[in-house]
Amino acid sequence: MFGAIDRLRQGLRKTRDSIVGRLGELFVGKVRLDAATLDEIEALLISADLGVKASTRIVQSIEKRLKETGGEATLEGVTQVIRADIAAILREAQTSVKVRSWDEAGEAPARGRKARAARTAPAPPDGGAVPSGPRVIFVVGVNGTGKTTSIAKLAHLHKQAGRRVLLAAGDTFRAAAVEQLRIWADRVGVDFVTQGQGADAAAVVHDALSAAEARGHDLVIVDTAGRLHTKSNLMDELGKVARVIRRKCGRDPETLLVVDANTGQNGLQQAKIFAETVPVDGLILTKLDGTAKGGIVVAIAETLGLPVRYVGLGEKVGDLEVFDPEAFAEALFTLSGPEDAAEGGGDRP
Ligand SMILES: Nc1nc2c(ncn2[C@@H]2O[C@H](COP(=O)(O)OP(=O)(O)OP(=O)(O)O)[C@@H](O)[C@H]2O)c(=O)[nH]1
Ligand SMILES: [Mg+2]
Known part of the structure; x- marks a missing residue:
């Protein structure tokens, strides 16, 4: 059994091999870092999908550190700077918070004073209802990104925690x-509500919330369809469901946007449409195990401005x-670990 950090290390193996491996080729012993080597480090970071902004920032940090140490660098020293900077960039994104409610959804995100006001004084729920009932997690995202699988994983995590x-x-x-969701519910050992194919999603969720109240569930996780191409489609569908949740529970759902880490620019643009259209609280980044470009986590967090x-x-x-x-930054750079051990097979339905 692997611990969390080992699982993360295992999942990020491809990315780590690519970044650490190529850095290792650039350095042998102590070297004097000139402009050309710094350029190469920047190119390496960009090719790991960290994005230009983050890569430039990291190389500037390396340069600054070098001035303090007389221009000589070791692989370990440079790796430490990159690792600390990646952690810092990701920490900054973690503190960004939702700036809109479902009432304002579809409008441009609020910035500055308006955003700060929304954060400190959230809009009262419909009719001033006192929040009650189960916690609701609303999972949205482009199709095929891994919403349903992530819901099963989340259900497992919360069930393990006794919910x-x-x-x-x-x-x-x-x-x-x-x-697919029914099979996952059975496998994880949690309850499941459906009205079948073609039903109104808002009616399914209404039903689920009534069932949760009656049967004492702590958490309801809502799956959604990813095939919603325009902003108005997206709002019509998701807004309707979110309003049902608000009416029944007296508060907005916690909305998580699922993004595939293998996503190219196109996928990122589609995720951006979601983030701009509906009030997203945070991201689930999937398939990090399948990419050698796990640096995308940094670029996505920066581009979408979401934790x-x-x-x-x-x-x-x-x-x-x-x-x-x-832990993410550490797993990207930890050179050795049990990741070479054989992994078990999959268990998807
Ligand atoms: N390797 C890997 N595969 C994943 C991960 N998450 C999801 N998948 C796979 O991605 C594929 C799509 O996952 P789904 O959960 O069906 O995605 P979805 O967003 O619900 O798809 P739609 O309902 O069609 O919009 C499946 O083959 C999953 O097994 C992950 O973290 N790593
Ligand atoms: Mg699905």
Whole structure:
């Protein structure tokens, strides 16, 4: 059994091999870092998908540190600077908070004073209702990013923590989507509410919340369809469901946007549309195990301006980690560990 940091290390193996391996080729012993080597480090970081902004910032840090040490550098010294900077950038994104409510959804995100006011004084829920009932996690994102799998993993995590979890089959577009969630619910051992394919997602969620109240669930996790291409489609569908949750529970759901770490610029743009259209509280970044460009976590956090809450590291229910910037940066650079050990098979439905 691996611990959290070992699982993270294992999941990030491809990225680590690429960054650490190439850094190692640049350095042998102590070297004097000239402009060309700094450029190479920058290119290496950009090719690991950290994004230009973060890569430039990190190289500037390295340069600054070098001035303090007379211009000589070791692989270890440079690695430490990169690692500390990645952790710092991710920590900064962790503190960004939701700036809109579902009432303002679809409008441009509030900035400055308006945003700060929204943070300190959240809009009262409909009719001034006192918040009650279960916690609700609303999982949204582009299709195929890993929403349903992440819901199963989240359900597992919360069940392990002793909570009573109910899954709501809010993706009613395909019969297969409902079935996939049902299989996961059975496998994880949590309850499940559906009205089948073609049902109104808002009605399914209404039903699920009533069931949760009646049966004493602590947490309801809502699956959604990813095939919503325009902003107005997105708001029509998701806004309707969110308003049902607010009416029943007296507060907005906690909305998590799922983003595939293998996503190219196109996927990132689609995720941006979600982040700009609906009030997202945080990110689940999936499939980090499948990419050699785990640096995308930094670029996504920066581009979307949202905190990463969880990372997906495989297809099994246990392959989800609560995101910790320090642990992530450490796992990217820890040279040796049990990651060479054989891994077990998958268990997806
Ligand atoms: N390697 C890996 N695969 C993952 C991860 N998360 C999800 N997947 C796989 O990605 C594929 C899509 O996952 P789903 O959970 O069905 O994605 P979805 O967003 O619900 O898809 P739609 O409902 O079609 O929009 C499946 O094959 C999953 O097993 C992960 O963290 N790592
Ligand atoms: Mg799905």
